[in-house]
Amino acid sequence: MSHRLLKSIPFRFMQWKFGLSGADPKTDVALENYLVETLDQTPELDAVALLAFDAVHDHDGRPDWNNTHLYVTNDYAIELARRHRKLLFAASVHPYRTDAVAEIERCVAAGAVLMKWLPIVQNFNPADPKCIPFYEALAHHKLPLLCHTGSEHALPNLDKSTADPALLRPALERGVTVIMAHCGTRVWPWETDFVPTFVRFAKEFEHCYGDTSALDVPARWYAYKTILNDPEVRRKLVHGSDWPILPVPPLRLGPRGMWRLIRDRNWIHRDVEIKRKMGLVEAEYWHRAGKILRTADGTDRDPVPAPHATARPSAAG
Numbered sequence: 001m002s003h004r005l006l007k008s009i010p011f012r013f014m015q016w017k018f019g020l021s022g023a024d025p026k027t028d029v030a031l032e033n034y035l036v037e038t039l040d041q042t043p044e045l046d047a048v049a050l051l052a053f054d055a056v057h058d059h060d061g062r063p064d065w066n067n068t069h070l071y072v073t074n075d076y077a078i079e080l081a082r083r084h085r086k087l088l089f090a091a092s093v094h095p096y097r098t099d100a101v102a103e104i105e106r107c108v109a110a111g112a113v114l115m116k117w118l119p120i121v122q123n124f125n126p127a128d129p130k131c132i133p134f135y136e137a138l139a140h141h142k143l144p145l146l147c148h149t150g151s152e153h154a155l156p157n158l159d160k161s162t163a164d165p166a167l168l169r170p171a172l173e174r175g176v177t178v179i180m181a182h183c184g185t186r187v188w189p190w191e192t193d194f195v196p197t198f199v200r201f202a203k204e205f206e207h208c209y210g211d212t213s214a215l216d217v218p219a220r221w222y223a224y225k226t227i228l229n230d231p232e233v234r235r236k237l238v239h240g241s242d243w244p245i246l247p248v249p250p251l252r253l254g255p256r257g258m259w260r261l262i263r264d265r266n267w268i269h270r271d272v273e274i275k276r277k278m279g280l281v282e283a284e285y286w287h288r289a290g291k292i293l294r295t296a297d298g299t300d301r302d303p304v305p306a307p308h309a310t311a312r313p314s315a316a317g
Contacts, residue, residue, distance in 0.1 A: 002069040010154050014244050032080060035243075039086045042269040044286075047085075048241070049146075049293065051116045052077040052092040056123045056158065059130075061098040067123060069156050074103070078110045088293070090146070092116040095134040096124055104137045113293040114179070118148040119162035121155045127167040135174045143294050144177040146211070149184040149198065151191045154245065165197045172205045177292055179238055183210035183227055185220040195223050202236040209292065213240025216247035216274050224250065224278055238289045239275065247271040250278065 018034050020027045053072040056064040074091050081089035091107035093100050119126055149165040165184045172178055184194030201208045227233050247270050249258040264270040
């Protein structure tokens with residue numbers, strides 16, 4: 001984590017919430033233990049995808065450490081997933097890396113269930129022709145792409161124009177299963193709302209999905225009405241927690257309903273309960289991630305017999 005990120009208000013709040021002392025190995029262990037304990041107290045979830053987060057690279061494929069504020073290596077995520085049964089390894093590879101395709105192959109061999117991108121922070125354009133070999137590799141290995149769409153405020157932005165879900169068309173046209181994180185939602189009223197774009201793509205491409213992470217942030221509540229009331233879009237929703245971002249129950253649940261959920265100090269469990277209260281009770285929603293994430297051997301996942309969920313903890317969302 002960069003010095004700028006360590007001093008940021010969101011990080012200081014999380015530091016207080018999780019009782020962390022700072023950015024050092026002991027903090028990593030404390031956060032790992034906190035996450036595992038939280039999951040053990042959330043029986044509704046079978047597993048979570050633990051997201052790695054690659055460093056920024058320039059257009060020539062060189063690491064750009066001056067603009068890298070968060071870096072979670074694939075090896076670290078692999079190690080945690082091997083230690084804990086409820087953690088699934090989610091890889092992150094910057095598409096401009098000179099070894100991008102080779103790193104995809106290495107991550108697939110290590111059991112990656114999806115690929116994580118946040119272009120607005122990692123500073124690349126998903127529509128850049130340089131990404132085509134990357135998409136071809138993802139499609140070949142049936143590795144889904146979880147890509148941030150819409151505005152981002154937890155991490156410093158490098159290129160706001162890459163928040164547009166339409167930039168993912170080249171991936172979809174090449175057969176990549178794409179999960180549009182946050183369904184293209186905005187945070188501030190003056191920002192572009194990409195929910196209509198997400199809705200259009202979800203209907204146009206059978207293998208296009210949107211995750212519900214961060215929709216419990218008050219500024220993104222507005223999207224619930226659109227995505228839950230459209231049957232075609234609703235069947236494309238994947239459960240996501242956006243942990244460790246604070247989930248806040250929407251006002252439509254009423255004072256009593258909101259207060260009961262706010263009292264739940266387990267944020268991953270609270271997020272599950274919020275989604276249920278918002279009407280996401282159908283088993284298909286809770287099974288969907290388990291069906292589309294890649295298994296270690298590349299085969300399709302079988303649906304579980306009970307309405308459990310697969311969520312995704314994320315440092316950035």
